[in-house]
Amino acid sequence: MAQLRSKRIRFAAIAAVAATTLAGGLAAVPAQAAPAEGKVIGAGSPTAVRDSYIVTLRKDAGFKASSATGRELVEEYGGSVNKTFGSALNGYTATLSATEAGHLAADPAVAAVEQNQRVRVADTTQSNAPWGLDRIDQASLPLSGTYTYPDSAGSGVTAYVIDTGVRITHQQISGRATYGYDAVDGDTSAADGNGHGTHVATTIAGSTYGVAKKAKIVAVRVLDNNGSGTTAGVI
Structure with missing residues (x-):
């Protein structure tokens, strides 16, 4: 009987030590830092295209947007590359969530992340336009008497x-x-x-x-x- 009680005491002690060690070990593990978030240009504007972004890489990034490394950069943040630019800028259009775009904007290889925007031409119409101008914006007769052009x-x-x-x-x-x-x-x-x-x-x-x-x-x-x-x- 004494032997059984001794075993119970020893088991309880071992369990207590294990629990203390486990708790200490958990406490010693640092909390994971939240991912850095950068500025996304034009985010949330009335003309923003949802989940569509223009990504420009830094000049000193060391790789081209068209390279495998360039595409993998976006994929690492959960996005996908659509159109790649080669002349106007070293970058591409990409599909990303708002959160993913913010995280990508903080990457040291990225110069800028800008949300894609809807744009349209604001036209101006000239009344009583000379027939030559009227004919420019209207191929079919009869002429309308107006000339519509971008403002x-x-x-x-x-x-x-x-x-x-x-x-x-x-x-x-x-x-x-x-x-x-x-x-x-x-x-x-x-x-x-x-x-x-x-x-x-x-x-x-x-x-x-x-x-x-x-x-x-x-x-x-x-x-x-x-x-x-x-x-x-x-x-």
């Missing part, structure tokens, strides 16, 4: 009019036209003594008659007041 309308574009020069003070292009070079007189005052170059310039960028109404014009005069010149002069 950017050539903004950021510079058109070099290689012709008889341009009257840069013309009200249709004033403030957006400058002289470039006059190959006829060999100077930089490329004024129009014929009219044809100004006609071309206002067809390109005139506020009423122009196709690209916000474009800038640079006058390059290669034809004289009679509209004549040479191939060498044009070159």
Whole structure:
């Protein structure tokens, strides 16, 4: 009987020691840190495309987006690569959850993660448009009398009019036209003594008659007041 009681005591002691050791061991294991989260550009905007992101890799990442390493980077975070870019940027479009995108944005090889956005052209319609403009945006007759064009309308574009020069003070292009070079007189005052170059310039960028109404014009005069010149002069 005493022997049985001794065995029970010894078993209880062993169990107590094991429990204490286990508890101590668990307490010694550090809690796992939450994954780092970076900034996702454009996240949650009204035009955001759900689960669609543009990922740009750092220049010093050491690998291309099109490589196996590049694709595996996104896959490590639970996403998948869609279209890979090679010229505009070292990156790709990827399908990721919002959480996965945030974690990917914190990766040291990633320069930026931007949520894909829906974009659309904001059009402007010109009423009582000249028939030439009306015909540009409408192939079928009868004509509507209007010309609809993007509101950017050539903004950021510079058109070099290689012709008889341009009257840069013309009200249709004033403030957006400058002289470039006059190959006829060999100077930089490329004024129009014929009219044809100004006609071309206002067809390109005139506020009423122009196709690209916000474009800038640079006058390059290669034809004289009679509209004549040479191939060498044009070159």
